[in-house]
Amino acid sequence: MSICAFNVRLKGRKVHGTICGLLFMILSVAAYKAEISGGVISFAMGLLACVAVILMAAGFEGGLGRGVDFLAKYTMPIFLMHTLFAAPLRSILMKIGIENAVIHVVLGLGISFAGPIIAAWIMKKTKWLEFFLYPNKILMKARSL
Incomplete structure (x- = not known):
């Protein structure tokens, strides 16, 4: 800022x-x-x-143009949902006996980005789910009707 x-x-x-x-x-x-x-x-x-x-x-x-532009488009979903994907992955890895920190970090970072991006893509296809990510966008559309 x-x-x-x-x-x-x-x-x-x-x-x-x-x-x-x-x-x-x-x-x-x-x-x-x-x-x-x-x-x-x-x-x-x-x-x-x-x-x-x-x-x-x-x-x-x-x-870094296109890669950063792609991630920037999904900043809010990643921010909102990264924990919803990383925490269960960590629990699963611990339950199956994988305690290697490198594996936890690499898979955790991967799922923290990929999971929310896939979820946001699915939510965007279903307009009523998109409300949970971008309520202003949906409300503005409803207000203009």
Whole structure:
């Protein structure tokens, strides 16, 4: 919101983002080794990580075009439903004895994106279900009738 409010130009800042990312990683290791945690340090480190990600993502803006546009179209369904897909998957993996963290993370991320996208696609085909994702869209159509 601040980027939009203050009209900040982020194009060409990929190098700055990379530097912030490297600084974050170095400071993270230093803070871990020194057993520093909590308070202002954690907040500052989180802020540095966010700045790094935003600057690097802005640097790749043109190169990721269609993939990012596709995911952007489904931002709200992913936000609303990712837990509804990831939590049951984790429970199922634990029940069948799979406790490998890499498998949990990879499958969890995959289902957190794919599940809501498929559900949103189905909901879009059924207009009354679409109300749960985009109530304003349906209400505006009903108001114009």
